[in-house]
Amino acid sequence: MIRQILIPYGAILVAILATVQVSNVSAQTAPYANPEVIAEGKLIYDGACASCHGGDLEGQPNWRQRGANGRLPAPPHDITGHTWHHADEQLFAITKYGTEALVGGDYKSDMRGFEDELTDAQIKAALAYIKSTWPEDIQERHSAMSR
Numbered sequence: 001m002i003r004q005i006l007i008p009y010g011a012i013l014v015a016i017l018a019t020v021q022v023s024n025v026s027a028q029t030a031p032y033a034n035p036e037v038i039a040e041g042k043l044i045y046d047g048a049c050a051s052c053h054g055g056d057l058e059g060q061p062n063w064r065q066r067g068a069n070g071r072l073p074a075p076p077h078d079i080t081g082h083t084w085h086h087a088d089e090q091l092f093a094i095t096k097y098g099t100e101a102l103v104g105g106d107y108k109s110d111m112r113g114f115e116d117e118l119t120d121a122q123i124k125a126a127l128a129y130i131k132s133t134w135p136e137d138i139q140e141r142h143s144a145m146s147r
Helices: 002-028 035-048 088-097 099-103 120-132 136-146
Strands: none
Touching: 035 120, 088 099, 088 120, 088 136, 120 136
């Protein structure tokens, strides 16, 4: 009787330990290499970012030239833009608080902050999705800069 009880509990314990080990591996994986985070990030990007930065991360036309309102159009997030030139902390802060809040002074930008709409984890997932689209050498350079 005792043996019959121990076997199911033993199986449950093994399942729990296996789950914990898988979770630890996922937590140690860089977010931009984690398929679950990337998938979530793409959904967030499509819903919150693509309307300005483009569905293919291409940005708005003439993104390096100020428009009639004096503001710069949304830059691309693919390798043709400058996103990968900024460390993770800066990209997170721009996304959370908006460009104006970081630059200060009289600087005006259409890049608003998402602090009231997205959680920190959602912002990080969207950034992970963006980074996942870059070639490996650019990912490595960006990771080195962000350390």
